[in-house]
Amino acid sequence: MSVNAVVHLNFRGQARAALEFYQSVFGGQTTIATYGDFGMPAESPDATKVVFGEVIADNGFRVMAYDVPGTHAPVASGAPTTRRENGTTHTTEPFFFSVRGETVEEVGTLWERLADGASVIEEFGPAQWAPGFGMLRDRFGVTWILDVAAAYARG
Missing domain, CATH: 3.30.720 (Signal recognition particle alu RNA binding heterodimer, srp9/1)
Incomplete structure (x- = not known):
């Protein structure tokens, strides 16, 4: 299965x-x-x-x-918020859309495209746990995490 x-x-x-x-x-x-x-x-x-x-x-x-159909479809009260502070993520969102790639170049290219019209929460770059990490809210309000798989995470 x-x-x-x-x-x-x-x-x-x-x-x-x-x-x-x-x-x-x-x-x-x-x-x-x-x-x-x-x-x-x-x-x-x-x-x-x-x-x-x-x-x-x-x-x-x-x-x-x-x-969602209908002109009066319910919308969650209050816009969700996410911010990075001192290396930690503070959020009221129920989920993030995560994309992981194998190389900084591969993920960096996706980052540049996805960042068009986005609000950057944390710029894409090296992180303690990964060769590349970034977080943004795209032009449609979806929050994304893009990162590069670290050698220890590949098993």
Whole structure:
């Protein structure tokens, strides 16, 4: 038996743009189906929103996303916050999206692409536990950790 965990991101009208951006960063193929594709009447305000979307790349990257339907979909109260202070992470977020690569060059390239329009929490660079580590919140509000696998972590 094989099991894969895949992050499924929930958006409010930005799923298509987010998926297209992530495909531009990580490569691969994007699949998008709208509520209209699944039978919602074309005149509905949600008909063009994403009901199922994913990016799958040859390098192992995979993400799924959709738009929460309805104009009054509930939004968590208070924006989540994350900051780095004295080498530790302080956050109110329930999760981070983590991407780990083998080399500083590989992960550094992904960092540069993902950082376009992002708020940097900690610049990408050497860390005590890894040859490369960085943290940012992308233009869609998703917080990412990018790091390089340390020799001791590869088992």
